Amino acid sequence: MKDIAQFFKVLADEARLRMLWLLFNNQELCVCDIMETLDITQSKASRHLATLRHAGLVTDRKVGAWSYYSLRPAESELARAQLEALRASLATHPGARAVLGDLKTWLRSKPRGGCAANSRTTREALVQER
Amino acid sequence: MKDIAQFFKVLADEARLRMLWLLFNNQELCVCDIMETLDITQSKASRHLATLRHAGLVTDRKVGAWSYYSLRPAESELARAQLEALRASLATHPGARAVLGDLKTWLRSKPRGGCAANSRTTREALVQER
DNA sequence: CGCATATATTCGCATAACCGGTTGGACGAA
DNA sequence: TTCGTCCAACCGGTTATGCGAATATATGCG
Numbered sequence: 001m002k003d004i005a006q007f008f009k010v011l012a013d014e015a016r017l018r019m020l021w022l023l024f025n026n027q028e029l030c031v032c033d034i035m036e037t038l039d040i041t042q043s044k045a046s047r048h049l050a051t052l053r054h055a056g057l058v059t060d061r062k063v064g065a066w067s068y069y070s071l072r073p074a075e076s077e078l079a080r081a082q083l084e085a086l087r088a089s090l091a092t093h094p095g096a097r098a099v100l101g102d103l104k105t106w107l108r109s110k111p112r113g114g115c116a117a118n119s120r121t122t123r124e125a126l127v128q129e130r
Numbered sequence: 131m132k133d134i135a136q137f138f139k140v141l142a143d144e145a146r147l148r149m150l151w152l153l154f155n156n157q158e159l160c161v162c163d164i165m166e167t168l169d170i171t172q173s174k175a176s177r178h179l180a181t182l183r184h185a186g187l188v189t190d191r192k193v194g195a196w197s198y199y200s201l202r203p204a205e206s207e208l209a210r211a212q213l214e215a216l217r218a219s220l221a222t223h224p225g226a227r228a229v230l231g232d233l234k235t236w237l238r239s240k241p242r243g244g245c246a247a248n249s250r251t252t253r254e255a256l257v258q259e260r
Numbered sequence: 261c262g263c264a265t266a267t268a269t270t271c272g273c274a275t276a277a278c279c280g281g282t283t284g285g286a287c288g289a290a
Numbered sequence: 291t292t293c294g295t296c297c298a299a300c301c302g303g304t305t306a307t308g309c310g311a312a313t314a315t316a317t318g319c320g
Contacts, residue, residue, distance in 0.1 A: 001149075001225045004216075005144040011284060012138035012280085014131050021131075031297060046298055048278095056228035065287050065296040085211035086134075095131045114295060143308085161267060173310060176268055195266045244265065258306045 007030045007079060011086070015040060015048045020071075021096050022103055023058060024087050028068040032115045055065040057083075137209060138185055141190040141216070143171060146178050150201075151226050154217050162245045167233040180203040187213075213216060 011017065018038055022029060035045040052058045056075055060067045072109055074080035090096040141147065148168050152159055179199055180207040182188045186205055190197045204210035220226040 001220075001223065001229075002144050003146055004219070004223070005142055008138050008142035008147075009277095012135055012142045014135040015278095017131055017135055017138075032295095042297070043280060043299090044278085045281090046296095050298075062286095062297095067297065076219075078215065081215035081219065082212060085208065085215055089134070089206075089208035089211065090131075093131065093134070099131075121213055125305065139307095145308095162265095171310065172267070173269090174308085175314095177265095177308080180268075192267095192316095197267060 004078065007055070007082070010051060010057065011082070012050065013051075015044065017054055017086075017090075018096075018099055019045075019052065020057065020083075020086070021099060023069060023071045024090070025100055026103070028070045030066045030068050032111070033103070033106065034069070036106045036110075036115065037099065039102075040054050058064060079096070137185070137206075137212070140145050140181060140187065141176065141212070143181075145174065146182055146221075147216075148226075149175075149178060149182065149199075150187065150213075150216070151220050151229060152222070153199060153201045154174070155230055156233070158191070159201045160196045163233070163236065163240070166236045166240075167229065169232075182194055197227065234251065 011020075015038065019034055022034060022037060031042065031045050031049065034040075034049070035042050038045070049058065049060070053060060053069075057072060057079070058069050060069050061073045062068075074083055139148075145168065149164055152164060152167060161172070161175050161179065164170075164179070167170050168175070179188065179190070183190060183205070184200075187202060189197050189202045190199050192198075203211055
């Protein structure tokens with residue numbers, strides 16, 4: 001039964017829930033889409049996506065330097081049922097709705113060919129501002 | 131969405147899952163039934179039951195010195211659906227089946243009027259054995 | 261009252277989880 | 291090849307969680 005506890009542990013984090021919710025509603029997203037939409041650091045985004053990947057809930061497809069993440073069909077019946085219940089419940093959750101709005105806004109304003117939000121030069125520029 | 135993460139956190143522990151499973155299959159159990167069946171310390175049993183109680187998943191009914199725990203109807207639709215999926219999945223889980231066997235065995239051999247497994251004198255007797 | 265039992269709670273510690281900042285590898289454009 | 295961007299992984303530090311032992315509280319019996 002340890003495996004089941006482990007599964008719930010993966011879901012027991014707000015950042016990961018929000019990522020799953022984004023992927024419930026979009027075929028594919030790259031890491032920078034997720035970090036921009038959720039307003040989290042690149043480190044945090046990558047870390048939690050790795051957790052979801054190790055748990056078998058998402059897959060990534062690499063295209064050049066980008067990683068596009070997407071949902072992965074559940075392997076166990078438990079996972080399938082839990083995720084379905086989660087999705088249904090999030091659909092009526094006010095916070096979840098807001099996140100989808102943020103995603104749409106970001107995708108609309110996203111510069112074609114790279115967002116550069118987490119680049120070295122951008123970070124250095126931010127440091128200069130002080 | 132923090133509330134949902136919090137809910138999953140409660141389920142993300144093997145001891146708590148096993149307790150829930152026992153209560154799925156029995157109207158009421160007292161703390162010593164649970165600690166004997168799951169072979170855990172009294173402290174651990176009480177602590178995790180308190181967590182489940184605070185999360186609103188179980189209630190306790192006091193009769194004298196005993197506390198009888200039982201399931202409590204889920205308050206949110208999320209909780210209801212998740213717990214139902216969990217129950218269904220545990221029903222086919224080999225480990226879960228074994229635990230139910232342990233419970234039956236314990237209840238059959240349980241001394242009428244108290245189990246005295248965690249009493250002061252019993253603990254002291256165990257210390258003498260060394 | 262004095263003592264045994266059932267349960268809850270506190271305490272100190274170990275470990276797990278999470279975090280931001282940073283580093284390093286991969287890749288593509290110049 | 292050098293530079294800039296995307297991403298994963300590492301580093302140290304902080305917080306959260308879980309544990310057993312010990313203690314506290316409540317009940318009831320004689």
